[in-house]
Amino acid sequence: MKFTNILYSIVLSFFACAVYAQNGAVSRADKQYDKYAYYDAIATYEKIAERGYKDEDMFQKLGNAYYFNAQLDKAAKWYEALFDMNKDQEPEYYYRYSQSLKAVEDYKKADKMLELFNEKSGNDQRGKLFSNNRDYLAVIKANSGRFTIEDAGINSNYSDYGAAIYDGKLIFASARDTGGVSKKIFRWTNQTFTNLYSSDINEDGTLSSPQRLANAVNSKFHESTPIFTKDGKTMYFTRNNYLDGKIGKDEQRVVLLKLYKSTLTDGKWSNIVALPFNSDNYSVAHPTLSVDEKTLYFASDMPGTFGQSDLYKVAINADGSYATPVNLGAKINTEGRETFPFISSDNQLYYATDGRPGLGGLDVYVTSLKNENFNDIQNVGSPINSESDDFSFLINNETRKGFFTSNRSGGLGYDDIYKFVETKPLLCEQSLKGLITDSESNAIIGNAKVTLFDEKFAVIEETFSNQEGMYSFSVLCANKYYVRADKKEYQVAESSIVIPNESGSSTLPLALSKRIKQVGVGSDLAKTLEIPIIYFDLDKSFIRKDAAFELAKVLIVMQENPTMKIDIRSHTDSRQTKSYNEALSDRRAKATKAWLIKKGIAANRLTAKGYGESQLVNKCADGVQCSETEHQANRRSEFIIVSMN
Known part of the structure; x- marks a missing residue:
């Protein structure tokens, strides 16, 4: 016990x-x-x-x-x-x-x-994207197999990522060492902080042994993801909040990321300055430049961000100053991570996100940057994307060669850089063309304003028809568009088209009607004013509201031309008996005349008669099998001008 x-x-x-x-x-x-x-x-x-x-x-x-x-x-x-x-x-x-x-x-x-x-x-966008794209794996599979990839040959046992091409060299970030005797450890990853390295790209595509960039750019904290202007004189890059020996921290005393700019002076990178839209309280990182270098794109979690990080753009003014950053919007950004943007010379935006249905982790996506409608965002597929994080994609538009980063299994380090060759394009593109003509004479109309809209009527692009009356737009496959043509003295014409899901060319002609139309004796106002069928209820002859709307067009023309006299002619199809159709059409013609008289047109300016089925415009006589559309062509009203004096 x-x-x-x-x-x-x-x-x-x-x-x-x-x-x-x-x-x-x-x-x-x-x-x-x-x-x-x-x-x-x-x-x-x-x-x-x-x-x-x-x-x-x-x-x-x-x-x-x-x-x-x-x-x-x-x-x-x-x-x-x-x-x-x-x-x-x-x-x-x-x-x-x-x-x-x-x-x-x-x-x-x-x-x-x-x-x-x-x-x-x-209402999370990531959930909606999944719900609306349940077959995402099949789509990704269809996009896959378009690249050959291999290890870039410069990777270490540490993290290597975020590459850019500059002056025949690959510039990238690496945590392989800090360049000094002691190593400063980044506790998030238990590795040293990353610095920028340079490796020559040889003629055979191999890369030379990496060399650390000068200390003017590299510090004791993180540097990564550089981008260079075409003249090679300016570099934008990411660094922890550290400049001139001073560390900036947020309210939780965390050192976040900022964007910096450096200029090349006497062959050395110097004059490092922080961009003005940085902050101690949010991160700004991973820059890329538009094709014309007038806009800087980047990732950030600044106020107004949809998720963990969003893609933004900021205009670079002519004097070197910067406008206010603008979020790229909900078509691109989700509640997840959107990061590592890259813009190719053919104006395609590649970026990484874990907010869309993908293969796992960060996947690389691409969309056309033209007009920033982002209607066709596509996963580039495997082998670029894997079940792990895949990001920092860059491609040479001429050679279709490039680099990307992944932490997939089988790599040498924590993140590894891979090189690739694209063997087949992904984006299906078409040209949309059309001829602008006069609807009456078929004459070619040059210098007409032509506007392209997306399926929600957001303006995509504007152009003008050339001397041959032709217009042209570059459009994406499997999308619906609206095209509107407009020119002085003509009425606006508009039509829609659904682009096939294959590369090629689509055609959408537009015919414009003149606003001011010439009429004379013998003209039919129904055709001139584009009046459709004057509908009456079955076996009835009173004027319906929709018919009154069309008759109002005739009323206005007669009011503006007080000497004009017209003959109202009503016609039916061949169904029912001839006598019945003649009587019905005559009642309808006289009802139309009475409506115009009631609206103030003198009776001596109007005559009216029903012709029944005696003046058919097609083959659809008694006993002939015809479609409803063919019969409808015979059910018409005519307003023939008999005098203008």
Whole structure:
């Protein structure tokens, strides 16, 4: 008994100490997590979990720690433990779990998590994109197989990413060393901070041994993702909030990212300045330039961002100053991460996002930057995209060669740079052409203003028909467009077209009607005024409201031409008997005359007669099989001018 009590006391004391130690360790790990020291947190959390200690909050943070470090396969393990413990989680955890499941290629379960995410998140763009694109894997498969890829040959055991081409060299970021005796560790990844390196691109496509750029650009913190102007004299790049030996921190004392500009002077990069729209309280990173170099695009989580990071643009003024940054909008940006933009010389915007249904992690997408309608955003497919993070895509539009970064399995380091050759284009493009003519004479109309609209009537582009009356637009396949033509002295004409889903050319002619139309004796005002059938109810002859609208056109012309006299002629199709049709049409002609007299037209200016089926305009006589459209052509009203004096 005594021995038992003593043993029980020892065990109880040991358990109490163990709980105290675990709680203390969790507290320390939480502090490490909150400081973005994710690798330190992972080590602590996993040791606790290995001892059988279970805690919902710990599983969330352990999953997040791997998720935010792009090790999604490991994140999946801890999110699974989280959902096994409690399936009622905040919507974001369903999305993160789904992304992590894709990393282990469990797409069926990943899609199930996305369905639950869409149900719980309400109005989240990521959920809507999934719901509207359930066949996304089939689409990605169709886009795949268009690249050959291989290791770039410059990777280290650390992180290598974010490349740009400058002066025959590949400039990229690497954490391989800091260039000094001591190494400063970035606790988020447990690696050294990244610096910019340069590697010559040889004629055979191989890369020389990387060399670290001068210290004027590289600092003791992160540098990455440079972009260069075409003249080679200006570089924009990303760096931690550090300039002239001074560190900037946000309210939580975290050093965020900023964009910097450097100019080439006497062969050296110098005059480093921070861009004016940076802030200590949000990050701005990963720049790229428009084709004309008048606009800078970048990623940021500044106020107004839809998600974790969005793509923005800012105009570069002629004097070198900058306008206010503009968010690229909800067609591009989601509640997830949009980052690493790149604009090719053919004006295509490539970028990485985890906010769209993809293969897992960050996937590379492409869309036309023309007019920034972003109606055709496409996943570039595998092998560029994988179940892991794939980003920092750049391509030479002439050679169709380029580079991208991935942390996929089989690489040498944490992130690796791969080179590729595109063997088949992705974007299906067409030219939309058309002839602008006069609707009456068929004469060619030059210098007519022609406007292209998308399916929601947003203006895409404006042009003018040439001397031959032709216009032309570049359009995307499988999209609906509206085209509007306008010229002085003509009425506006508009028509729609759906572009086929194959490269080629589509045609949409437009005929313009003159606003001022010449008429004379013998002219039919119904044709001149483009009056359709004057509809009457079945077997009736009173004027309906829709008929009155059309008759008002005749009324106005007669009011403006007080000497004009017209003969109203009403016709029917061949159905019913001849006598019945003649009587019905005569009543309708006289009802039309009475309506005009009631509106103020003198009776001596009007004559009216019904002709029944005696003046058919086609073959549809008694006993002839005809379509409803053919019969309709015979049911018409004519307003023939008999005198203008």
